[in-house]
Amino acid sequence: MTSTAEAGAGAAASVAATVAALRQTYDTGRTKPLAWRLAQLKALRRLLTENGAAIEDALWSDLHKAPAETHFMETGFTVAEIDAISAKLRRWLRPRPVPTPPALLPARSRVVLEPLGVVAVIAPWNYPVQLLLGPAAGALAAGNAVVLKPSELAPATSAVLAELVPRYLDRDAVAVVEGGVPETTALLGQRLDHIFYTGNGTVGKIVMEAAAKHLTPVTLELGGKSPTYVDDTVDLDAAASRIAWGRFVNAGQTCVAPDYVLATAAVQAELGPAVARWIKRYFGADPQASPDYGRIVNDRHFQRLRGLLGAGTTVAGGQADAAERYLAPTVLADVPREAPVMQEEIFGPILPFVTVDGLDDAIRFINTHDKPLALYVFTEDARTKRRFLTETSSGAVGFGIPLAHLSVHSLPFGGVGASGMGAYHGHRSVTTFSHEKAVISKPLKPDTMRLVAPPYTPARQKLIRRWLGRIS
Numbered sequence: 001m002t003s004t005a006e007a008g009a010g011a012a013a014s015v016a017a018t019v020a021a022l023r024q025t026y027d028t029g030r031t032k033p034l035a036w037r038l039a040q041l042k043a044l045r046r047l048l049t050e051n052g053a054a055i056e057d058a059l060w061s062d063l064h065k066a067p068a069e070t071h072f073m074e075t076g077f078t079v080a081e082i083d084a085i086s087a088k089l090r091r092w093l094r095p096r097p098v099p100t101p102p103a104l105l106p107a108r109s110r111v112v113l114e115p116l117g118v119v120a121v122i123a124p125w126n127y128p129v130q131l132l133l134g135p136a137a138g139a140l141a142a143g144n145a146v147v148l149k150p151s152e153l154a155p156a157t158s159a160v161l162a163e164l165v166p167r168y169l170d171r172d173a174v175a176v177v178e179g180g181v182p183e184t185t186a187l188l189g190q191r192l193d194h195i196f197y198t199g200n201g202t203v204g205k206i207v208m209e210a211a212a213k214h215l216t217p218v219t220l221e222l223g224g225k226s227p228t229y230v231d232d233t234v235d236l237d238a239a240a241s242r243i244a245w246g247r248f249v250n251a252g253q254t255c256v257a258p259d260y261v262l263a264t265a266a267v268q269a270e271l272g273p274a275v276a277r278w279i280k281r282y283f284g285a286d287p288q289a290s291p292d293y294g295r296i297v298n299d300r301h302f303q304r305l306r307g308l309l310g311a312g313t314t315v316a317g318g319q320a321d322a323a324e325r326y327l328a329p330t331v332l333a334d335v336p337r338e339a340p341v342m343q344e345e346i347f348g349p350i351l352p353f354v355t356v357d358g359l360d361d362a363i364r365f366i367n368t369h370d371k372p373l374a375l376y377v378f379t380e381d382a383r384t385k386r387r388f389l390t391e392t393s394s395g396a397v398g399f400g401i402p403l404a405h406l407s408v409h410s411l412p413f414g415g416v417g418a419s420g421m422g423a424y425h426g427h428r429s430v431t432t433f434s435h436e437k438a439v440i441s442k443p444l445k446p447d448t449m450r451l452v453a454p455p456y457t458p459a460r461q462k463l464i465r466r467w468l469g470r471i472s
Ligand code: NAD
Pocket: 122, 123, 124, 125, 126, 127, 131, 149, 150, 151, 152, 153, 179, 180, 181, 184, 185, 198, 199, 200, 201, 203, 206, 220, 221, 222, 223, 224, 254, 255, 256, 345, 347, 373, 415, 420
């Protein structure tokens, strides 16, 4: 065997043993009681609150992520998600009564949530805590055994989570599999009851193909180019401040970041310099020296991003330092639609502006591309808002604010089309990781069913037609 094949075989054996052990635990029924689920959520919360400093250090090492930002968008965010779920879990798990058609009465119908079994959560590197432990909270709340696969591209965070998870959570029901492609491939080769994957669409297809072998359901949280439309009815300086924050937080490595701006030439002329001013306010004249500005995750992504510079007119940024994987927050105006930066999700600190004639042109442009994960619209015009809502499709829409929808725990978070399938957060996380079992209970007496059973005498036929609705 080659060394790669050996690594693959080794990973497969160890991952298979991990999943088998989780299944054994699941089969005992241990993860099902509400008390176990709430205890796991509490332990997960403690993991985050008692190890804030270690987690902040890991994210600084992986992404130069500012500690305040780690708190805001990773640990604090996940704690808020855990709290939102814990507060209502008991209520959400109650069987939900639903009406029974009169023809079937007397009877009682209800929807009962049951856990799926052993589920996998496969996370990316850009928000490596939130995107691993957020879905994990939903999976545990739903009563599953869980295998967690952190991203190998955020190695310090992966290591700290692999160390902490067994210290806080039920070791027999929650496991961490660290590693890269061989380990993830080995995991995908197992029979799992749900795969929750966050990452790029190319791997999303690999996940779905592997899941098909066992008919395993998937949630795919993917990415893509999230458009932002700005018109002249808004305060452009205020819009610029929000767009600059949303684009350049985590050095642009955010799945729901505004990927590009669609605006008329007149709006661009004001908005471009305004975004440049806000970059300066957020990160100073030299963002490389700012403790609040991130770095590109690895050399491959750094080189890829550097190759996207140079289109249109550079309004801000453009500087790069390979030694630090630093890429300045960059704004490019009047970028041609066919430029490389407009062909793929940027996933870095570059904000291209594309000139449109107006609203119709912007909507047409969006609709000729993949359905985005998020769409942002800055306008005061109600008709314009309505048109975007009804004439475009996206995972989410933010009027006047990028990114914020994902902090609303009662909104489902997910994509549509190429930006993903399925959703999570809050209540939706619990249903995503549950089977909604349909239950009907009908007493044996009175035996109303005999009235509609053969022989179909004329009287019974009449009754059936009256009870079940006339179709002829
Ligand atoms: P990544 O490279 O860390 O990959 C994610 C996971 O997939 C990792 O655990 C990795 O081990 C595994 N993986 C990678 N290659 C594989 C292969 N060939 N076979 C099997 N498994 C493999 O992360 P990424 O994909 O670079 O993440 C960035 C992408 O994720 C962007 O497109 C972004 O928009 C998207 N994203 C989406 C969301 C969301 O919530 N919808 C959030 C963050 C990121």
